[in-house]
Amino acid sequence: MRALIQRVTQASVTVDGTTIGEIGPGLLILICAMQGDTEAQADKLAAKIAKLRIFKDDDGRMNRSVKDIDGRALVVSQFTLAADTSRGNRPGFSTAAAPEDGNRLYEYFATQMAAQGIPVAKGQFGADMKVALLNDGPVTIWMDTDS
Template sequence: MRALIQRVSHASVAVDGTRIGQTGAGLLILICAMQGDSEAEADQLAAKIAKLRIFKDEAGKMNLSVRDIDGSALVVSQFTLAADTSRGNRPGFSAAASPDEGERLYRYFAQQLAAQGVPVETGAFGADMKVELLNDGPVTIWMEA
């Protein structure tokens, strides 16, 4: 699985003009299941993200996790993280999991992150979503499992 994690002051996702998910201080996680991924990758990624120390402590150092700050996460599916741009000008997405498997692993990842003690809201898999965020830092981290 691939994830793009952004430390945010707030973020939200809307479909057809209706807000369906949001977070305050915490994480915006754009997630993509790749071909061959299983629950094991989702478990590993959820555990690592829950413990990722990218929030400032009282000394101003990135030393706290989203759990430490009582933050939350907005998890949004994004198959375009599987983009292959090695040839031509049009990205290919054949490395992404099939839509059915991608949705299953996306939902499973969100559940596993919540099981790690992080309050989670989600987008709508496969929908045309509008994501708004205020990146804090900015801090943006790419992760794979």
């Protein structure tokens, strides 16, 4: 699985003009299931992200996790994280999981984040979403369970 994690002071996702998920301080997690991904990889990624110390402590050092700050997570599916740009100018997405598997793993990942004790808001799989965020730092981290 691939994830792009952004530390935010706020974030929201809108579908057809209606806000369907929003958070205050926490993490915006853009997530993509790749071909062959399993629940075990989603478990590993959720546990790692929940413990990732990218929030400032009292000394201004990145030493706190989203759990430590009582933050939230906005989990948004984004198959374009599977983009292959090695040939030509049009990215290919053939390494992304099939939609049924992608949706199942997206929902499972969001459930696993919540199981880590983090309140979770979500986007809508396969929808044309508008994501708004106020990036804090900015802090943006790429994670891939294959690396």
